[in-house]
Amino acid sequence: MSCSAAALLSTLWLATAPAGPATAAPPPAAAVAIEPLFADIVRRAGVLKAEVEAFKGKTAPIPATFKQQVSELAALDMQAHRTLAERNLDGDLKCILRGISEDLPLKLKALEEAATASDRDLAVTDMGYLLNDNVEVITAPPQAPV
Template identity: 55%
Template sequence: MSCGIALSLALMMGDPNVAMAAAQPPAVVGAPVSVASEPLFVDIVTRSTGLKAVVDAWKADGAADASGFFAGADYAAFKTRAQALSTTDMQAHLILKERGTDGDLKCILRGISEDIPKKLEAVETAATPAARAVALEELSYLLNDNVEVITTPPQPDAQSGVPG
């Protein structure tokens, strides 16, 4: 059994949306495939939207600059949710890879999965309020990108001849 299949099976055990996404048929070569209505991807969009709203609120009210903010329960819960989203993005990447989807989405989801922990660390380690504001802005953009890459209708590959 390949490592990818073994990992996919392990990941499917924890989330029914992952199992449903993995059960989808392989992609038709060259045809643009929208996953925006599949439960796993709807979940990613919902979670990303919610986390972005939290980050935007912190930006607006300066909450992240308060003493002890990163040791508090609100940030701990946020970080847990963000890490879970990162894991789900990687699951989505692996599922698209197993389906044979050879589009940008699978690569973007992997990149977002890898970037979420880095953006969290940047927010946590920012030395000044100005640096933290930049880090929060970058985290907000990343969470927004997570939504947009899933909800934007896929475009046909210009070389495939498959109409959109």
């Protein structure tokens, strides 16, 4: 039998075979970005990112208000993590928020302890990335599990 004939027969056979059981795609997780807690996190992280960028190239001490705001944001991220855990949502967002909550104090400490201008600029960049991630993970459209 030629390859063309075999291909034609297999195509016809597959076309007449019954389809497998229909599997419904799971619904995507509800977007949380519009909920007050998560919207507050996005707003605060955006404001802090703009503030931390202003520290680049400067040697002035980190203001106490900035430190307090970073601590508050870390607490809100942990609260958001717990909120998602209470909803029994097993997804990346819950874990990422916990990680950000734990990383914010570490990035702040690195910023405070930066001894040189290049160390400080690196710490500013790292803190900026983390704050930007805080915004993006919440505002990203929900993804269906793979």
